[in-house]
Amino acid sequence: xxxxxxxxxxxxxxxxxxxxxxxxxxxxxxxxxxxxxxxxxxxxxxxxxxxxxxxxxxxxxxxxxxxxxxxxxxxxxxxxxxxxxxxxxxxxxxxxxxxxxxxxxxxxxxxxxxxxxxxxxxxxxxxxxxxxxxxxxxxxxxxxxxxxxxxxxxxxxxxxxxxxxxxxxxxxxxxxxxxxxxxxxxxxxxxxxxxxxxxxxxxxxxxxxxxxxxxxxxxxxxxxxxxxxxxxxxxxxxxxxxxxxxxxxxxxxxxxxxxxxxxxxxxxxxxxxxxxxxxxxxxxxxxxxxxxxxxxxxxxxxxxxxxxxxxxxxxxxxxxxxxxxxxxxxxxxxxxxxxxxxxxxxxxxxxxxxxxxxxxxxxxxxxxxxxxxxxxxxxxxxx
Amino acid sequence: xxxxxxxxxxxxxxxxxxxxxxxxxxxxxxxxxxxxxxxxxxxxxxxxxxxxxxxxxxxxxxxxxxxxxxxxxxxxxxxxxxxxxxxxxxxxxxxxxxxxxxxxxxxxxxxxxxxxxxxxxxxxxxxxxxxxxxxxxxxxxxxxxxxxxxxxxxxxxxxxxxxxxxxxxxxxxxxxxxxxxxxxxxxxxxxxxxxxxxxxxxxxxxxxxxxxxxxxxxxxxxxxxxxxxxxxxxxxxxxxxxxxxxxxxxxxxxxxxxxxxxxxxxxxxxxxxxxxxxxxxxxxxxxxxxxxxxxxxxxxxxxxxxxxxxxxxxxxxxxxxxxxxxxxxxxxxxxxxxxxxxxxxxxxxxxxxxxxxxxxxxxxxxxxxxxxxxxxxxxxxxx
Numbered sequence: 072x073x074x075x076x077x078x079x080x081x082x083x084x085x086x087x088x089x090x091x092x093x094x095x096x097x098x099x100x101x102x103x104x105x106x107x108x109x110x111x112x113x114x115x116x117x118x119x120x121x122x123x124x125x126x127x128x129x130x131x132x133x134x135x136x137x138x139x140x141x142x143x144x145x146x147x148x149x150x151x152x153x154x155x156x157x158x159x160x161x162x163x164x165x166x167x168x169x170x171x172x173x174x175x176x177x178x179x180x181x182x183x184x185x186x187x188x189x190x191x192x193x194x195x196x197x198x199x200x201x202x203x204x205x206x207x208x209x210x211x212x213x214x215x216x217x218x219x220x221x222x223x224x225x226x227x228x229x230x231x232x233x234x235x236x237x238x239x240x241x242x243x244x245x246x247x248x249x250x251x252x253x254x255x256x257x258x259x260x261x262x263x264x265x266x267x268x269x270x271x272x273x274x275x276x277x278x279x280x281x282x283x284x285x286x287x288x289x290x291x292x293x294x295x296x297x298x299x300x301x302x303x304x305x306x307x308x309x310x311x312x313x314x315x316x317x318x319x320x321x322x323x324x325x326x327x328x329x330x331x332x333x334x335x336x337x338x339x340x341x342x343x344x345x346x347x348x349x350x351x352x353x354x355x356x357x358x359x360x361x362x363x364x365x366x367x368x369x370x371x372x373x374x375x376x377x378x379x380x381x382x383x384x385x386x387x388x389x390x391x392x393x394x395x396x397x398x399x400x401x402x403x404x405x406x407x408x409x410x411x412x413x414x415x416x417x418x419x420x421x422x423x424x425x426x427x428x429x430x431x432x433x434x435x436x437x438x439x440x441x442x443x444x445x446x447x448x449x450x451x452x453x454x
Numbered sequence: 455x456x457x458x459x460x461x462x463x464x465x466x467x468x469x470x471x472x473x474x475x476x477x478x479x480x481x482x483x484x485x486x487x488x489x490x491x492x493x494x495x496x497x498x499x500x501x502x503x504x505x506x507x508x509x510x511x512x513x514x515x516x517x518x519x520x521x522x523x524x525x526x527x528x529x530x531x532x533x534x535x536x537x538x539x540x541x542x543x544x545x546x547x548x549x550x551x552x553x554x555x556x557x558x559x560x561x562x563x564x565x566x567x568x569x570x571x572x573x574x575x576x577x578x579x580x581x582x583x584x585x586x587x588x589x590x591x592x593x594x595x596x597x598x599x600x601x602x603x604x605x606x607x608x609x610x611x612x613x614x615x616x617x618x619x620x621x622x623x624x625x626x627x628x629x630x631x632x633x634x635x636x637x638x639x640x641x642x643x644x645x646x647x648x649x650x651x652x653x654x655x656x657x658x659x660x661x662x663x664x665x666x667x668x669x670x671x672x673x674x675x676x677x678x679x680x681x682x683x684x685x686x687x688x689x690x691x692x693x694x695x696x697x698x699x700x701x702x703x704x705x706x707x708x709x710x711x712x713x714x715x716x717x718x719x720x721x722x723x724x725x726x727x728x729x730x731x732x733x734x735x736x737x738x739x740x741x742x743x744x745x746x747x748x749x750x751x752x753x754x755x756x757x758x759x760x761x762x763x764x765x766x767x768x769x770x771x772x773x774x775x776x777x778x779x780x781x782x783x784x785x786x787x788x789x790x791x792x793x794x795x796x797x798x799x800x801x802x803x804x805x806x807x808x809x810x811x812x813x814x815x816x817x818x819x820x821x822x823x824x825x826x827x828x829x830x831x832x833x834x835x836x837x
Contacts, residue, residue, distance in 0.1 A: 072554045092584070115691075121514075124579050125507045128587075131536035131580040134827035137693040138700070144712040146691035147828070148542045149534040153514035159531045163546055170553035171455045172689075196507050197514040201475070204511075306555075308498075308529035310520040317521070329527040444517035445530070 074290040075168045076300040077451065079108025080413040085281035085401030086250040093127050093183035093280075094139045100282035100406070101140050101179055108286035109296055114173035115146045119160030119180035120405035121153050121440075125193045127183050136179070153197030153440030154353060156180060157283065157408025158308075158447030164287045165306045165449075174292050179284035180410075182403035190278050194404070197441040199314035211275060211354070213315055213442045215267035218356035221322045222269065225371030227359060229269060233260035234378040235355035236273050236398055242384060243395020245425040248410075250279050250401030260355075274355040276396075281403035283410040301419050304340070304433075305450035307333035313444045324443035327364035334435070334448040335366075342366045345389060345450075346431040347418055348382075349411035351439045352396040361437055362391060384426055393418060393426050408438035408447060419453040457673040458551045459683040460834065462491025463796040468664035468784030469633040476510050476566035477522045483665035483789070484523050484562050491669035492679055497556035498529045502543030502563035503788035504536050504823075508576045510566050519562070536580030536823030537736060539563060540666065540791025541691075541830030547670045548689045548832075557675050562667035563793075565786035573661050577787070580824040582697035593736070594658060596698055596825045598650035601739035604705045605652065607754065610742060612652060614757030616643035618738035619656050619781055621766055626778020628808040631793075633662050633784030643738075657738040659779075664786035666793040684802050687723070687816075688833035690716035696827045709829035710747035710820065717818070717831040718749075725749040728772060728833075729814040730801055731765075732794035734822040735779040744820055745774060767809055776801060776809045791821035791830060802836040 081103020083096050091099070097118065105113065116137060124130045133147035152159040157180030164178035184190050195209040203213070221227045237257055243249035255273055263272040293300040309329035315321050335341055342365060350365070352358035359373035367389055368376045376382060382391035394400050394414035397407060415434035417423045423431075432453050439446045464486020466479050474482075480501065488496065499520060507513045516530035535542040540563030547561035567573050578592040586596070604610045620640055626632035638656055646655040676683040692712035698704050718724055725748060733748070735741035742756035750772055751759045759765060765774035777783050777797035780790060798817035800806045806814075815836050822829040 122507050124505050124576075125513075127583070128579055129583040130505050130508075130534060131696065131824050131827060133535055133542075134693050134823060135582070135696045138696045138827065143694055144692040144709055147535075147693050148546070148691070150546075151513060151532040151534060152516055152530075159516075163531070163533075163549070166546070166549040166553045166555060169555065170549045172549060172552065193507075196511055199518070200510070200512040308531070309527040310517050310530050311526055313514065313518050313521045326527055440517060441514050444514060444521065 072169045073171055075165050075287055075303045076290055076293045077285050077416050078288045078293050078296060078298040079104050079286035080416045081107050082248055082283035082410055082413055083281050084248045085279045085403055087185050088280040093123060093181060096183060096280060096282040097136045097179060097181040098139050100284040101177060104177060104284035104286050110175050110286060113142060113145055113177045114175050115167055116177040117160040117163050118149045119156035119408060120149055120182055121151060121156050122193050122196060126188045127186055152445040154404040155408055155438045155440035155445045155447045156405040158438030161409060161412055161449060162306050162308060162447055165303055168287050168289055174289045176287045177284055178287060178409060180406040180408055181282040182405040183280050184278050184403060185280050203314050211267040211270055214354040214356055215270045216315060217321050218269050221356060221360060224322050227374035229261060230257060231374030231378045232274055232355040233257040235352060235358045236260045238377060238383055239352060239392050239396040239398040242393050242426055243399025246395045246400055249395040249399050250277055251399045270354055276353045276398050276402035279401035279403040281401055281406045283406040283413055285409060285412050299420060300454055301416055302452050302454060303449060304452045305334040305338035307337060308447045311444050313441060315442055324360055324364050326443050326446035327361055330446040330448045331365045334450055338450040340450060344433055345435050347390045347393055347428045347434045349394060349414050349436045350391055351437055352392055352398050353402060365437060384428060387429060390428050393428060411436035411438055412449060415451045419451060455552045456554055458548050458670055458686045459673055459676045460668050460799050461671045461676050461679060461681045462487050462669040463799045464490050465631055465666035465793055465796055466664050467631045468662045468786055470568050471663040476506060476564060479566060479663060479665040480519045480562060480564040481522050484560060484667040487560060487667035487669050493558050493669060496525060496528055496560045497558050498550055499560040500543040500546050501532045502539035502791060503532055503565055504534060504539050505576050505579060509571045510569055535828040537787045538791055538821045538823035538828045538830045539788040541821030544792060544795055544832060545689050545691060545830055548686055551670050551672055557672045559670050560667055561670060561792060563789040563791055564665040565788040566663050567661050567786060568663050586697050594650040594653055597737040597739055598653045599698060600704050601652050604739060604743060607705050610757035612644060613640060614761045615657055615738040616640040617761040618735060618741045619643045621760060622735060622775050622779040622781040625767060625776050625809055626782025629778045629783055632778040632782050633660055634782045653737055659736045659781050659785035662784035662786040664784055664789045666789040666796055668792060668795050682803060683837055684799055685835050685837060686832060687835045688717040688721035690720060691830045694827050696824060698825055707743055707747050707826035709826050710744055713829040713831045714748045717833055721833040723833060727816055728818050730773045730776055730811045730817045732777060732797050732819045733774055734820055735775055735781050736785060748820060767811060770812060773811050776811060794819035794821055798834045802834060
C-alpha cells in the first residue's frame, strides 16, 4: 500500500446558506481545496452526501459536481454512509491513491438541508425505517435513550452533558467557518427548550448547509509540490446493528470500539499519542460515549472528563472538537466527516489560529452514521 | 497495484418481487455470492443503490445490509452513481483489494423500485434537476432526443432500434434470472405503445426489483480456494455533463469514449479482443450509441451492426448483452452494474448454459448513469 498524504483543504462557512445551491456550495469548497493544494488537475473525485435525493431532489451527485466544477471527464462518485458519508468519501479516496490507481484525488462532502424537506424525517432514513422510524422515533429520541441509559448506568449528569456544548461553543467561537460563533453558558444549555428528555436544544447539533473538500495525493506528488506532508496513517471503518434494540448495550457504540481498535493497530498508535481528536458530537451525549469508546477515558468517565476540562484546548490533555464540533461548527451531514479532516489538517500544519493546539503532530477524526451503525476513523500525522 | 479476481457471484431473479423487501433482496443475492465463492468471511462490503431514500425511505444502506446479512462489524458503504451505482460499487471494491487493505470484499447492488414511489420522477433525480427535470423532461424523453438525432445524423432506422430489443429478449429468454423470458418480434416492438417518440414501450428497460453481488479477492485467496481466477484487468470511469444541452453532440456519449480509452489502455486490449460485451441498454438507442462509442463499430453504423446480427450470440462476432441486457433481464438500477459482471463471470467460467458464448476468455461490462453523465467500464479475463 502506497503512502497517502493530504495536501490541501477548503470549505465553505457552515450555516443557513440561503443564497447558495448545493452545487454552489460544493464547488466553492472544492475550488478552495484545489487552490490550497496548488494542483493543476485532479485524477478523480468523491462526493460524500447523505440524502440529496430527499433534501433537494438531486441524486447522481458525483457527476453533477464534476460537471459544475468543470473537471469532466474526471471520474466522480458519490459515497453515502448517512452522517458518516464524509468520512466514507475520504476513505474511498484513500484507497484509490493507496492502490496506485490515481495520484491526486479530491474527497469532498456536502449537504443542503435548509431548502424545504422535513429535515428530521429525512435524517431518520439513516435509522431502521421498518422497526424504529415506523414507530415514530427519530434521532433526538434515539440519542435521548442512550443519554438516559448512560446517566442511569454510570451516573452521568445533566451538567456533564452541558459541559460538552459549552466547550464546543467556546472552540467554535474561534472558528471563522463555524455556524454558531457564540459561547454558551451551562445555564443556557440546561434551560434551553426540551427536545427529547434529557436532551435540550443546545445539546443538539443544528441543521446546516455546507461543503468541505480535501486533496489526497501520493507522497511523490507532495514532494514535487513541496508540501508539508500530512500522512494518513490509519483508515478504519466498522458497522453495528442499525437499530438500537438489537444491541447488547446502548451505552457502548460497538462500531466505534471496533473501528478504533483497527485504527490504532494500523497507525501503531494509542490514545495517549493523539494531540487532538475530532469526534461526532451530533448530540452532547455522543461526544461523551465516543470519548470512552475510543479509549481516552474509562467507560462511564467521559462525562467527568469533559466537566473537568480535560478535553479543552486550554488544558491540552487531549483536546476534543477544537473546530467547535458538530454542535457549534454546524452539521451539514455529508460534509461533516471531511470538515473533521480539515480541522486536523489545519492543526497539524499549525494554521488553526486562535484555536491552535500546541505541538500538534497526530490527530484523529471519528465520524459516525445513524446511532452509530457506521463509524469511520482516520488518524493523520505530520512528519 | 495487486491483482484482483472475482471468485463468486450471486443474484436474485429480477422482476416485480412483491413479497420481498429491499433487505430480503440484497441479503439473498449476497448470501448466494458468499456461498458461491466458498469463503467463510468477508473483510468489507459495498452496496450500490441509486435512490433507496426516495424509493423506500431508507438511506444508510451499507450499514442496514451489513446488519441484515449478519456480518457486523464488517465495514459497509453505499456507493451511488445513479444507474451506474453497481459498476461504481464494483470499482470501489476493486480499489480496496488492489490497495492491499482487504483480501475479500463483497460488491453488491440492489434496488426496490415497485414499492410505491413515482419511479419516473425518482429516476429523473439522476438528470439535471434545475435545468432538465424542472422543465418536465424525464429519461424516456432524453433518450428519445438522442435517438431522433442519431436517426437524422446517421440514418439509423426504427427497424434497427427494434433489432436491439428482439436480440436482447432472445438472449434473456435463456436466462433463468431475467424478468422477461419471452421473445418479441420486430412488429411487436414497433407496434407497442408510444412512450417518447421514437421510443416505444418495448424500446425501454422495465421497472424492476432485484439484487446482485460478487466477491472480489486477492490472487492469493483465489489460489487457496482453488478458484478459477477471473481477473479484473481494467477498471475505468469517466464523467460527462449532467445535462444533454451542455454537450457538443448528443449522438456520442463522451463518458463512454473516455472510459473505454482508459479501460483498453489499462487492460492492454482492443475491441476485437473482447469475446462478449454487456452494455447499458436502458433504451434500445443506448445500445446502438454505446456499441459505436466503445469502438466496436464505426460511428453511425451501430444500428446496421445489430440489424445484421453481428452482436448476436449465434453470429459470435461480438455478442452484446448475452444476459438479455437491461431490456429483458430487467433494470433494478443499483443492481444492474453488478449483474453485468455476473454475466461475464458466468460466461468466462463456461457456465452460462443455453446462452454460453463459445471460447469466451475476455469480456467487458459497460454501465452508465443518467444520460451518460457517468460511465464505468470493467474488463475481465479468464486465465
